[in-house]
Amino acid sequence: MPETAIADHGLIGDLQTAALVTTDGSIDWFCSPRFDAPSVFGALLDDERGGRFRIRPSGPHTSRQMYHPDTAVLITRFSGADGIGEVVDFMPPCDGAATARHRIARLVRCVRGSITFDMVVAPRFDYGRRQHEAIPFGHGVVFVSSELSLTLHPVREPGDEHLAETRLEGGDAHLRLSLTAGQVRGVVLETETAEPPREIRLREFTALFDGTVGWWRSWLARSTYRGRWREIVTRSAITLKLLTYRPTGGLVAAPTLGLPEELGGERNWDYRYTWVRDASFSVSALLALGFTEEAARFGGWLGDRIREGGTGDGGPLAVLYRVDGATDLREEDLPHWSGYRGSSPVRIGNDAAGQLQLDIYGEAMDSVYAADRAGFELPHRGWTAVRAALDWLGEHWDQPEEGIWETRGGRRSFTYGRLMSWVAFDRGLRMASTHGRPAPVEDWTWQRDSIYDQILNQGWHRTRQAFVQHYTGDELDASLLRMPRTGFLPSRDPLWLSTLDAIGKDLVVDSLVHRYDPAATPDGLAGTEGTFSLCSFAYVDALIRASRLDEARAAFEKMLTYANHVGLYAEEIAPSGEQLGNFPQAFTHLALIDAAVTLDAALG
Structure with missing residues (x-):
C-alpha cells in the first residue's frame, strides 16, 4: 500500500496532461498523451503494480517542497548528513495543438556539500495492463509498449562519465548520480518521440527551465487580482x-x-x-x-x-x-x-x-x-x-x-x-x-x-x-x-x-x-x-x-x-x-x- 498521503503531492503539467510529484521526489501519477489517457505511472493507486519515476537521496534524509514563485515549476529539497540537494520538476507547456509528445524535465542539483541521488524509472503502461521493454541507447533508455513509448534523455556535460551509472533491471531503469556543491544535472523523459535518446547539454536544459518559468509568469501577469489573499x-x-x-x-x-x-x-x-x-x-x-x-x-x-x-x-x-x-x-x-x-x-x-x-x-x-x-x-x-x-x-x-x-x-x-x-x-x-x-x-x-x-x-x-x-x-x-x-x-x-x-x-x-x-x-x-x-x-x-x-x-x-x-x-x-x-x-x-x-x- 502507498504510504504517501494524498496531500503530500505537488502538481506539474503542460496544459494537456499532468503529473503528481510526492514530497519524496516520486512521480506516482502521470497519464499520456492527455489527462484521460491510460496511466504510465500509477503507484498512487497501487504501490507494487502502478509504476513510478522516483529521484531521491540514497541515504537518510528529510524533504520539503515548494513552487518556484508564480509558476508551475516544483522544487523538492532534500537534506542529508553530507549535503543539501534538490529536484526541480516541470513540464514545458504545449501549444494549442493536440500532441502525443510530452516532456517531464527533472533537474537535479547539489546545493551544499555532496549528495548522491538514486533514480528509478519504472513505467507500467495502460494502468499496468501492458508489458513493455526497456532498451538502452548510449546513456539513455527507450521504454516501448504496444500503446506508447518513453525516451529517457540524460542531461550531461563532457567528462560526466564518472558522475552516473545506469543499469536496467527487468523493464526498469536505475541510475545513481553523485554530485558535489554547485553541480547541476538531470533527465528529460519524453513521450512518443521519433528520435533516439540524446545527451542534452546543461545550457539547453537551463533554457528549457527559463522558458517554462517565463511562460508561467507571462501568463500570470494578466491577472487583475490585487486582493488580500x-x-x-x-x-x-x-x-x-x-x-x-x-x-x-x-x-x-x-x-x-x-x-x-x-x-x-x-x-x-x-x-x-x-x-x-x-x-x-x-x-x-x-x-x-x-x-x-x-x-x-x-x-x-x-x-x-x-x-x-x-x-x-x-x-x-x-x-x-x-x-x-x-x-x-x-x-x-x-x-x-x-x-x-x-x-x-x-x-x-x-x-x-x-x-x-x-x-x-x-x-x-x-x-x-x-x-x-x-x-x-x-x-x-x-x-x-x-x-x-x-x-x-x-x-x-x-x-x-x-x-x-x-x-x-x-x-x-x-x-x-x-x-x-x-x-x-x-x-x-x-x-x-x-x-x-x-x-x-x-x-x-x-x-x-x-x-x-x-x-x-x-x-x-x-x-x-x-x-x-x-x-x-x-x-x-x-x-x-x-x-x-x-x-x-x-x-x-x-x-x-x-x-x-x-x-x-x-x-x-x-x-x-x-x-x-x-x-x-x-x-x-x-x-x-x-x-x-x-x-x-x-x-x-x-x-x-x-x-x-x-x-x-x-x-x-x-x-x-x-x-x-x-x-x-x-x-x-x-x-x-x-x-x-x-x-x-x-x-x-x-x-x-x-x-x-x-x-x-x-x-x-
Whole structure:
C-alpha cells in the first residue's frame, strides 16, 4: 500500500496532461498523451503494480517542497548528513495543438556539500495492463509498449562519465548520480518521440527551465487580482490553468481517478473529464481574475457541445465529456489494482455521464450570461444553441433527476435542480431583453415563474424552516448555499437566513461543510464521506451575502489552513483533517477564488 498521503503531492503539467510529484521526489501519477489517457505511472493507486519515476537521496534524509514563485515549476529539497540537494520538476507547456509528445524535465542539483541521488524509472503502461521493454541507447533508455513509448534523455556535460551509472533491471531503469556543491544535472523523459535518446547539454536544459518559468509568469501577469489573499488565489489560478486542456478549453475536474472519499470505501471515481457544471463555474472565477481568454475558450467548448445535440434523456447537454468532447465514458473496474490504501474498486470511466442532472442548464446559462456581461459577443449560432437548450428544458425541468451530487439511489425532485432551472430561464430572458434577441419570451417567463412558485411551495419545509434537498424529505443540502448568489431570493430574505442557520447547525462543523448527510439521505452507496471543500467555500460566500462578515472571514481563514504545503486542495477533508478524494480538485479552487474575491469586495 502507498504510504504517501494524498496531500503530500505537488502538481506539474503542460496544459494537456499532468503529473503528481510526492514530497519524496516520486512521480506516482502521470497519464499520456492527455489527462484521460491510460496511466504510465500509477503507484498512487497501487504501490507494487502502478509504476513510478522516483529521484531521491540514497541515504537518510528529510524533504520539503515548494513552487518556484508564480509558476508551475516544483522544487523538492532534500537534506542529508553530507549535503543539501534538490529536484526541480516541470513540464514545458504545449501549444494549442493536440500532441502525443510530452516532456517531464527533472533537474537535479547539489546545493551544499555532496549528495548522491538514486533514480528509478519504472513505467507500467495502460494502468499496468501492458508489458513493455526497456532498451538502452548510449546513456539513455527507450521504454516501448504496444500503446506508447518513453525516451529517457540524460542531461550531461563532457567528462560526466564518472558522475552516473545506469543499469536496467527487468523493464526498469536505475541510475545513481553523485554530485558535489554547485553541480547541476538531470533527465528529460519524453513521450512518443521519433528520435533516439540524446545527451542534452546543461545550457539547453537551463533554457528549457527559463522558458517554462517565463511562460508561467507571462501568463500570470494578466491577472487583475490585487486582493488580500494574492498567494493562495494565484496558486488556485495556476492550478486551474494546469487542469485545462489547451486544445479545446475543457477543464478537467481533477487529474486523478480512484482517490477515495472514504478510506477503504467504494466512493472512488474517475474525475479526469470535463463536467459542464465545474467548467461553467470557472467562467465567473476566471473573469473575476482577468483571465478572459480562458473564459472565452470554455464558452466555445460549451457552444460546441450544445450544437452537437442530443444525449438521450439528458437533453442537448451531457453531464460530462472527455476533454475532446467525446461521450464514451463507460465505467469499468481495475481489479488488479489494490487502490489507494486499500480503497477499491478502482474505477475508470464514469457512468454519471448518462445521468439526468437538470442543474447543468442553469450553470451553463449563468456562465454564458456572465460572459455576455463581460462584453463577449454571443454569435447567432450561439444564441440558436441557447434557445434550443431552453426549449428542451421547458419540456423537461419538472421531473425527478439524479442531482448535482450524482447520487446513485434513484431520481428525486431536487430543489437545487429546480433552482438552477429557474436560473437558466432567468438568464435567457435577461439576454433576450438586453440585446433584442428573438425568443419565446412569454413561454420562458411562464416557465421561470412556475419554477419559482414550485420551489416556494414544495422546496420550503415549514417544520425545518428551511429549503430542503428534495421535495419528498426534510434533509438539508449544502448546494442550496448558492441560492442568494443566483438572485432567486435577496440575501437578507428571512426564508434564506433561516435556511442558512439550519445548514450551519446540521451540516457545518467548525467551518467545514458536509454536502448532505448520507445516513439521512440514502445515496445508493455504502459508507460515508468527508466534508466537501467546495461547500465550505460556498458557506463563506453565503455568510458574506448575509452580512456576517466576521464569521465569513474566520471560516475562510480556517479553510486556508487545510490547504496542503503548496496550496492545493483535494475534494474533501476527513474528520482527522486529512485530504480525501481526487486531487487537486478544480471545483474547490474555483470556489476558493469566488469566496476570496467576494470577501475582498465586502471588506473594502
